[in-house]
Amino acid sequence: MIAESTPNFDAIEAHGLRLTEIFRRAGAELVAPSIIQPAGLFLDVIGESLRGRTYVFTDPDGLELCLRPDLTVPACRIYLERDPAALSTQRFCYSGPVFRYQPHDAPVAHARETRQAGFETFGLTDRPAADAEVLGVTIEALRAAGLADFQLRMGDLGLLNAILDAQAMPSRWRRRLAHQFWRADAFHAELKRLVRWPAESARGIDAALLARLDPERPEDAEAQVAEYLASAKIDLFGTRQLAEITAGLLEAAQDTRSGPLAPAHAQLIETYVGIVDTPRRGAKTLEALAAAAKCDIGPALANFRRRLDLMTAAGINVDQARFSGEFGRRFEYYTGFVFDLVVPALGANSPVAGGGRYDSLLQAVGAPHEVPAVGAAIYTERLRQVLDGAASKAGPTS
DSSP states (O other): HHHHHHHOOOHHHHHHHHHHHHHHOOOOOOOOOOOOOEHHHHHSSSSSHHHHTSSSEETTTEEEEEESSSSSHHHHHHHHHHOOOSSEEEEEEEEEEEEEOOOOOOOOGGEEEEEEEEEEEEEEHHHHHHHHHHHHHHHHHHHHHTTOOOOOEEEEEHHHHHHHHHHSSSSSHHHHHHHHSHHHHHHHHHHHHHHGGGGGGGTSHHHHHHHOOOOOOHHHHHHHHHHHHHHHHOOOOSHHHHHHHHHHHHHHHHHHHHOOHHHHHHHHHHHTTTTTEOHHHHHHHHHHHHHTOOOOOOHHHHHHHOOOOHHTTTTOGGGGGGEEETTSSOTTOOOSSSEEEOOTTTTTTSEEEEEOTTTTTTHHHHHHSSSOEEEEEEHHHHHHHHHHHHHHHHOOOO
16 A cells, blocks of 8 residues: 655655755756746647646736746756757756646645656767666666666657658658657547548638648748638637648648558558567567568667667666557657656556657757757655555564
8 A cells, every 4th residue: 555645745855855866976967947937838848638737827917827847848948048059968957846737536646736856968969878878867766765666668759750751651641640649549540541531631621722722832821821711700819820720721731632641551650559568579570560561760770779788788677668659658749768667556657757858849949959858757756655655564663
């Protein structure tokens, strides 16, 4: 049995400091990101599953702000404040609260205000080595805290993106599938639609309008959409909304002129996301699938295998880990390796730690170019629950 009440604040704070001390020994600088953050930035990058759970408010000056729902984005902002050119290599760590809406009957492991201790790296160009470093430091911190028994789950969005890039399909379809990846039902439905009838995306849209839109002339298309909306007496607020509507209509117009996705290509994608195995066996399965489909994903597979070798060299037993092609965690800014560490006492939906690679996030936050980045967070209250429950189960010592 785990403890039913949240440990007291002093115990959690002290535990967070012990975790960050492990991160500091690994070369990270302790930073303190602001609790209040610009809402628009978060709502753009965190993804649909967490967007609706973010506490958003408007200050007296009319600025839309939020209570931070995670600490990775604020850490990115600190990195860019110090280095706007985004050319330096940095390691940061932190400990503090995050805020996400939860139903009133949510379990203790999913409180509206919880604390995290995290480790983030920026600018490390050897991606497999940085991935292995972050996972190794996270596991070291958990073990130093007293947690010895946990299950490693991992995925790799780099492999998924390599498979999508190797398929003969329009880039808009790749973007659409990558966006839907975090919503399994929508992902599989979109894949089936592309095989069966791509033009379904245009159903219900004025066919005459779609016929006039030219993807090669987006500025003319925006004017045509604005004229159409005005004639239909549909009011818009702001140019961004018009641009987004036009972009969607242009994609729908292109879909009406496109043939379907080859079933063999869709089958490879479906088979990959269905892989659940140990990481090394999963890599062998994917290699055989890609070879049969004449799909070149060699560099992504090489990175995957080198990461496993580096983890093994660091003392991580990857043969006991579980790899899933469909695993991507909840934040939609991830671009590569992702992982969770779970314990039986809390179950798979309440990991004690997790993280991954997010190479595109810095640019979305304001960097002039993509920056390699990977990090992880330990959920302090959950860790304390497990440790307190284990101590209670063991009983008093003499």
